[in-house]
Amino acid sequence: MVTAEVDVTPVQTTVKGLERADIHRVLRDADGLVDLLSDFNCAEAAKVVDDLAAHLRSATHVDAARLIVQLALLCAEEDKPGQSSMCSLSRAVVAFVVDCMRFVAANDTEFVLVEFVSTASLVCGYDVLLKIGHVHRSVCTRSSGDVGSAAQSEATAKAVEHATEIWLQRANRVLSSSDAM
Numbered sequence: 001m002v003t004a005e006v007d008v009t010p011v012q013t014t015v016k017g018l019e020r021a022d023i024h025r026v027l028r029d030a031d032g033l034v035d036l037l038s039d040f041n042c043a044e045a046a047k048v049v050d051d052l053a054a055h056l057r058s059a060t061h062v063d064a065a066r067l068i069v070q071l072a073l074l075c076a077e078e079d080k081p082g083q084s085s086m087c088s089l090s091r092a093v094v095a096f097v098v099d100c101m102r103f104v105a106a107n108d109t110e111f112v113l114v115e116f117v118s119t120a121s122l123v124c125g126y127d128v129l130l131k132i133g134h135v136h137r138s139v140c141t142r143s144s145g146d147v148g149s150a151a152q153s154e155a156t157a158k159a160v161e162h163a164t165e166i167w168l169q170r171a172n173r174v175l176s177s178s179d180a181m
Contacts, residue, residue: 030066041088049092053111064103072119094127117167
């Protein structure tokens with residue numbers, strides 16, 4: 001039996017039985033991702049996010065915008081069990097988001113980035129902005145002359161600039177509040 005999604009890379013079953021087919025289903029339809037990952041501790045959730053990232057290259061359809069927004073909601077949670085593992089979850093989410101942004105349409109880039117930095121923790125938002133800014137600068141220097149790349153590049157630059165403004169406003173509010181200390 002041949003399916004539309006063929007991946008020649010051997011993939012093992014992931015944490016708590018999340019199979020390759022389930023991972024591709026989540027990549028296609030992100031609804032319920034926060035609920036799914038909320039059932040795991042931070043280390044397990046990071047493993048699932050890493051598995052999602054590993055399957056991005058073989059996915060035939062990726063619901064990138066909703067995946068990123070769902071992960072922003074996950075990173076907004078402050079009371080997840082296993083806080084000592086929150087750093088590994090944050091790193092996994094940031095790496096996934098940066099890689100997943102290539103699936104976001106140019107006209108949705110700004111919305112997705114602003115939504116992420118408005119919702120996720122300040123640390124995750126900052127890391128995503130740094131990494132996307134770095135990737136954007138690398139791509140710009142390599143793709144001069146391509147009109148399509150130029151349009152995408154301009155959209156990304158504007159999106160990063162706007163998302164950075166939103167992130168700075170959030171950071172300033174936190175720093176000026178009495179809860180910051």
